[in-house]
Amino acid sequence: MLNPNYEVVVGLEVHAELNTESKIYCSCKNAFGLEVNSQCCPICMGMPGTLPTLNMQVVEYAIKMGHALHCNIHRICKQDRKNYFYPDLPKSYQISQFDIPLCETGYLDVLVENPDKSSYQKRFGVTRIHIEEDAGKLLHSANIDGSLVDFNRCGVPLIEIVSEPDFRSSAEAHAYLETIKSILQYLDISDCKMEQGSIRADVNVSVRKKGSKEFGTRVEMKNVNSFSAVVRAIDYEAARQIEVLENGGEIFQETRRWDDAKGENVLLRSKEDSQDYRYFPEPDLPTIVLEQEYVDGIKESIPELPNIKLIRFTQDFGISYDEAQVLLEEPEKCAFFEESVAKKVCSPKIICNWMVGDLTKYLREKKLSLGDTALTVDAFTALLKMIEEGKISNAAGKQVFEVLLTQEHADPAKIVEEKGLAQISDDSALQAVVDQVCEANQKSIQDYKNGKTNALGYLTGQCMKATKGKGNPAKMKELLLEYLQTH
Amino acid sequence: MELFEYTASQLSGMLREKKVSAAEVTQSVLDRIEAVDEKVKAYLTVTGEEAKQQAAEVDELLAKGEPLSPLAGIPLAVKDNICTKNVRTSCASKMLGNFVPPYHATVMKKLEGCRPVMVGKVNMDEFAMGSSCETSYFQKTANPRNLDYVPGGSSGGSGAAVAAGEAVLSLGSDTGGSIRLPSAYCGVVGLKPTYSSVSRFGLVAFASSLDQIGPLGRSVEDVAMLYSAICGYDPMDATSAKREYPDFYANLKADVAGKTIGIPEEYFAQGVSEEVQQKVMAAAKVLEGLGATLKTVSLPSTSYALNAYYIISSAEASSNLARFDGVKYGYRTPEYHGLDEMYEKTRSEGFGDEVKRRILLGTFVLSSGFYDAYYKKAKLLQNRIGEEFDQQFESCDLLLTPTAPDTAFKLGENMGDPLKMYAADVCTTTVNIAGLPALSIPCGTAANGLPIGMQLIGPKFSEQTLLNAALAYQQETGCCAVAKL
Amino acid sequence: MTIDIQHVAKLAKLRLEEDQAQRFAKDMENIVSMVQQLPDLPDTGALIDPDHPMIFRGDVVEHHYDRKELLANAPQVKAGCVVVPKVVE
Incomplete structure (x- = not known):
């Protein structure tokens, strides 16, 4: 627990690799995990005389994200060179954007969950989004005296999303990152595979006394490789800074490296050795000039985004934050939910319960996605309607559901009929069962009358047994009570 | 007259009339290289076998009567900063002493279809930085008109090879005068095309916003022929202009009548030798005699x-040459401990002094706190210079200036004094700064026996006007001859 | 003005002997003082040229280079990779 006299202030720089077909500045394939140095050409290897050409799709994807985060899109912008030496950077400069990014001054509405499972909505500022190229990878091996360079990742397109320092807890930072990730996935512009490094975050942390208007000195943290590591890294760094300040020390502007295994960070470089990147306009690439119509057209293609859906689902359908998160995990699942609700044959709540429960469990166990199953919106909602109307029991519903998942064109009503799963709701048939059961269990009736109310449960169970589980439990209970009162 | 002495347009006709074969032409040039290059030292690599092979192919096609480009079978020397697939491209630097590109520059690809015969790669100032060809790591090229003098730079090998008859045509590159200065010093014709009209893909970059590949030859026709073959939009170069280009060679006609030629007074001022001023003004009179109107104009920002x-080109160079780090290609220092030492030793040993000087200047002007005062200021001035030219082109078709303030200087004379060396570029750099086309053509000989060049400058994409005017002048005054060696 | 030539050299990954450094510093100071005579022009903001807009490339995968060919010029190669001195970050 952090010292309650302090407030933590966090800003995030998210790098997301875009899932274009080709790289940003050459026609090499943008692919992960292939043989080392097999997806390269003279351009992405920075060979002398080669020149970059900008992939249109990269611009379009970045603008998509810009619209999603309510940014101003700079129709006229440029690219710049960021100069530094490193073996994974073949040209010894990275083509990026410096003073005019493609997208600027936006925001993101995020639902943040409290520790007590309640949630609140907060708006976080987005400073800018710019396009740039990724660097290669250094490989290390104990057998080799030196490091190996694999250039496959050189020139993979990236967007960098820079936030305002608006986060006041690691939970807010985490919720923001999850939201960014889900938006990237909804827009289908990034695979967001953390383990492949396709989405990465640099974290800036400072602390200040509560009530203070001034920001503290910020420390940048590198090598934070997962969203859960972001939470740990922020909490650790905030605690470290507070401890320093409480002991009369001073925080220095520096870059620290997070070691998630050890759960601590170490100094990477101090401000004095901060790099001088000597940014200047990339002379090999002319000014980016986009038509207003084109930029607007991209905006129209953007669907409702998961963060907005999350707010709508929890407010309109009485669905909890956690349940809504599960529905939003995949755009496909979410679309299925919304189509099911739109049928208006059963309640959103029962659709949610079945999707979050049985369906999600099934998909996870089988490692399938929804599209891999035979389930259709029509069959699914027809089944749920039967359950809600009491035509079949919940347990029978699960049997039908299993068939719907695996059998193409299955009709739930037919399955119910074939398997004889229909509930007996007919009064006369049930009355006969109740009469029969009660006559055979006079002792229980006596117990009930003597105040042992749990005898009712036993009698209901006996009735269910007599109907082989098909009696409508509610109806049966009703008839039993009537019998008890009249006899 | 030996075959190597003919111009490309003459040879082109002779080949078609079957008076000579491409093999004979190529052999003549290879023999000339064999005979004189020991003295001139224009070539870094001679590709004799490949050349003979290419010439044989041209002869076969000629025999079959296939339609061929006028360039087919013409011996060509290529500056060693233009990437040639499977042929060493060293930029005259120790850094790239063993570099063999697995790709062609776009100009080389375009030329493949025209079938000139590449006889070799020629010397230059290291990474095209210099005005004398003396900063080459490998050798100092001599001026074929007088071997004690420099050929000019940076395309000194190109100018010398063409002047010496060691090539009929040559490709050079021009960042601040690197085609025009050797053309003037060696007494040949050179064209620095409009920025963006020739693809830079495969030209090892010195200053990306200024570099341009262009032709050198012994006649205006030859230069037009080669320029026509290499210009054009290239999707591989984002700075290349998407437009249609006429056939400059086919459309070439001696024509300067009715044109207004501006004479910018700033180019006939202190620092430009009397003799050069006189010869260029005499040439202006010749053009006037051919029907042009002369007009004195002013380009006030010229002195800046x-x-x-130097700010813009060095800044870009510092970044462009950062890739030479001993990692992926080129020189790597033999002994090092750790990455930084590998970088520093490699770069310090691999680059010569002039290259280091410019990298340092460029690094400085881009470094934190100095960007606005130097780089940005220079870029703003660049716009101003462009505007001044535009203004003059409202009333002038062309501008006429000296190409260089003086004739070639002696080998070694200016080494060690960068400012004096840089002054040789005073008449040419403005053109690159403004992205304009300019042509240098000989306009007489100085008392020391060395050639003097004049520079015709036109608005963007006015190459045809430039070439036509130059041809009119050439027809009046004569074509350049091969140097006696 | 005096230029911290060794700092600049460090940024450019060059190593200068002291006499060489002094020579370069002097050359540079000369050039820089020449540059300081440049007139001040009104700052028109960022350095962009919308009159010459970029032509984009379509998102299409093309041509394939052989790894051997691409690494043929590398000073040191092992296991299909370029080898550099050990780096940790």
């Missing part, structure tokens, strides 16, 4: 152009 040029 050289400074702006």
Whole structure:
């Protein structure tokens, strides 16, 4: 627990690799995990005389994200060179954007969950989004005296999303990152595979006394490789800074490296050795000039985004934050939910319960996605309607559901009929069962009358047994009570 | 007359009339290289076998009567900063001493279809930085008109090879005068095309916003022929202009009548030798005699152009040459401990002094706190210089200036004095700064026996006007001859 | 003005002997003082040229280079990779 006299202030720089077909500045394939140095050409290897050409799709994807985060899109912008030496950077400069990014001054509405499972909505500022190229990878091996360079990742397109320092807890930072990730996935512009490094975050942390208007000195943290590591890294760094300040020390502007295994960070470089990147306009690439119509057209293609859906689902359908998160995990699942609700044959709540429960469990166990199953919106909602109307029991519903998942064109009503799963709701048939059961269990009736109310449960169970589980439990209970009162 | 002495347009006709074969032409040039290159030292690599092979192919096609480009079978020397697939491209630097590109520059690809015969790669100032060809790591090229003098730079090998008859045509590159200065010093014709009209893909970059590949030859026709073959939009170069280009060679006609030629007074001022001024003004009179109108004009920012040029070109160079780090290709120092030492030793040993000087200047002007005062200021000045030219082109078709303030200087004379060396570029850099086309053509000989060149400058994409005017002048005064060696 | 030539050299990954450094510093100071005579022009903001807009490339995968060919010029190669001195970050 952090010292309650302090407030933590966090800003995030998210790098997301875009899932274009080709790289940003050459026609090499943008692919992960292939043989080392097999997806390269003279351009992405920075060979002398080669020149970059900008992939249109990269611009379009970045603008998509810009619209999603309510940014101003700079129709006229440029690219710049960021100069530094490193073996994974073949040209010894990275083509990026410096003073005019493609997208600027936006925001993101995020639902943040409290520790007590309640949630609140907060708006976080987005400073800018710019396009740039990724660097290669250094490989290390104990057998080799030196490091190996694999250039496959050189020139993979990236967007960098820079936030305002608006986060006041690691939970807010985490919720923001999850939201960014889900938006990237909804827009289908990034695979967001953390383990492949396709989405990465640099974290800036400072602390200040509560009530203070001034920001503290910020420390940048590198090598934070997962969203859960972001939470740990922020909490650790905030605690470290507070401890320093409480002991009369001073925080220095520096870059620290997070070691998630050890759960601590170490100094990477101090401000004095901060790099001088000597940014200047990339002379090999002319000014980016986009038509207003084109930029607007991209905006129209953007669907409702998961963060907005999350707010709508929890407010309109009485669905909890956690349940809504599960529905939003995949755009496909979410679309299925919304189509099911739109049928208006059963309640959103029962659709949610079945999707979050049985369906999600099934998909996870089988490692399938929804599209891999035979389930259709029509069959699914027809089944749920039967359950809600009491035509079949919940347990029978699960049997039908299993068939719907695996059998193409299955009709739930037919399955119910074939398997004889229909509930007996007919009064006369049930009355006969109740009469029969009660006559055979006079002792229980006596117990009930003597105040042992749990005898009712036993009698209901006996009735269910007599109907082989098909009696409508509610109806049966009703008839039993009537019998008890009249006899 | 030996075959190597003919111009490309003459040879082109002779080949078609079957008076000579491409093999004979190529052999003549290879023999000339064999005979004189020991003295001239224009070539870094001679590709004799490949050349003979290419010439044989041209002869076969000629025999079959296939339609061929006028360039087919013409011996060509290529500056060693233009990437040639499977042929060493060293930029005259120790850094790239063993570099063999697995790709062609776009100009080389375009030329493949025209079938000139590449006889070799020629010397230059290291990474095209210099005005004398003396900063080459490998050798100092001599001026074929007088071997004690420099050929000019940076395309000194190109100018010397063409002047010496060691090539009929040559490709050079021009960042601040690197085609025009050797053309003037060696007494040949050279064209620096409009920025963006020739693809830079495969030209090892010195200053990306100023570099341009262009032709050198012994006649205006030859230069037009080669330029027509290499210009054009290239999707591989984002700075290349998407437009249609006429056939400059086919459309070439001696024509300067009715044209207004501006004479910018700043180019006939202090620092430009009397003799050069006189010869260029005499040439102006010749053009006037051919029907042109002369007009004195002013380009007031000229005196700042050289400074702006050094800032912009060095800044870009410092970044462009950062890739030479001993990692992926080129020289790597043999002994090192750790990455930083590998970088520093590699770069310090691999680059010569002039290259280091410019990298340092460029690094400085881009470094934190100095960007606005130097780089940005120079870029703003660049716009101003462009505007001044535009203004003059409202009333002038062309501008006429000296190409260089003086004739070639002696080998070694200016080494060690960068400012004096840089002054040789004073008349040429403005053109690069403004992205304009300019042509240098000989306009007489100085008392020391060395050639003097004049520079015709036109608005963007006015190459045809430039070439036509130059041809009119050439027809009046004569074509350049091969140097006696 | 005096230029911290060794700092600049460090940024450019060059190593200068002291006499060489002094020579370069002097050359540079000369050039820089020449540049300081440049007139001040009104700052028109960022350095962009919308009159010459970029032509984009379509998102199409093309041509394939052989790894051997691409690494043929590398000073040191092992296991299909370029080898550099050990780096940790």
